[in-house]
Amino acid sequence: MxxxxxxxxxxxxxxxxxxHLTPFRGAVQEVAQPADSFPYEAAYHRMRYYSDRLSEELGGAGAAAYGEAVREMRVRRFQLALAEFGIALDEKQAEAVQRVYHERQFRxxxxxxxxxxxxxxxxxxxxxxxxxxxxxxxxxxxxxxxxxxxxxxxxxxxxxxxxxxxxxxxxxxxxxxxxxxxxxxxxxxxxxxxxxxxxxxxxxxxxxxxxxxxxxxxxxxxxxxxxxxxxxxxxxxxxxxxxx
Missing domain, CATH: 3.40.50.1000 (HAD superfamily/HAD-like)
Incomplete structure (x- = not known):
């Protein structure tokens, strides 16, 4: 054959x-500490939406060449997504969410x-x-x-x-x-x-x-x-x- x-x-x-929701939930819980009723799944879907949209704006697969821009995009997607659910993250907080999220993705x-x-x-x-x-x-x-x-x-x-x-x-x-x-x-x-x-x-x-x-x-x-x-x-x- x-x-x-x-x-x-x-x-x-x-x-x-x-x-993929597990590392997202863990990172948001650890850094932002929202209420128990926070809609993690809905927020996760918005994070993925912004991740796709911002990545496309950077040039998609070729964006890997823009190291700093990619790092900023990964932080920004959390700010935009969580803002829709009443959580305003400053840049330092958003960086912390991204860092924890990144670490948890490999567990x-x-x-x-x-x-x-x-x-x-x-x-x-x-x-x-x-x-x-x-x-x-x-x-x-x-x-x-x-x-x-x-x-x-x-x-x-x-x-x-x-x-x-x-x-x-x-x-x-x-x-x-x-x-x-x-x-x-x-x-x-x-x-x-x-x-x-x-x-x-x-x-x-x-x-x-x-x-x-x-x-x-x-x-x-x-x-x-x-x-x-x-x-x-x-x-x-x-x-x-x-x-x-």
Missing amino acids: TATMHKGIFFDVDDTLYD IEMFDGARELLRTLVEAGHIIGLITNGPEAHQMNKIRAMNLGDLIPPERLFVSGAVGWDKPDARIFRHVNEATGTRPEHSYYIGDSWRNDVVGALAAGWHVIWFNHRGVKPESDHEPHHVAASYKELGELLARLGCV
Whole structure:
């Protein structure tokens, strides 16, 4: 069987393989100390919105070259997001939130069932990999923290900062097809972000599984091929699709 006859099944990283809300909640709690009723999940989604928007303004994947600008962007996203929920952070406080958030991102626990599903897909003979936005060193540190080296070889780890295109740019998905010998019609992408994962993979002609474990609403009229809210659902779906 040639590589192009195998299915290519690729995953996002942040908030798809592990709970990205956990380091956010911990950082905000430690520094800002909001009330117990603070809506962490809603604030987290706004932080990710500002992160995407400000990163795009800096030039996307190429922004890794602007070291100081990226540091300022990461601080600013917390100020903008938390301000919407009544928390005004000065620059020093926002820097502290970012610092704690960064430190906690490497204390990663994968979602229940995630590692087991990856192993099952690898054992089934599929081409498994990761596609993630961000600076190469930063994202690779997260991937190493998940200890996935026995499941996914380095040549199937695609980080926008190294590749040169950010999701949702369809070119990053086309690059993955070229690099792995897969075809769009045989490629699946699993991710939580509507803007980056669903929209981008659809534009590249891939099959899209929206990992909507937070129960958020679609942001446009794009239509993912499938939706799963947990790794149990995802495993059952992939079984129905003949992947396991």
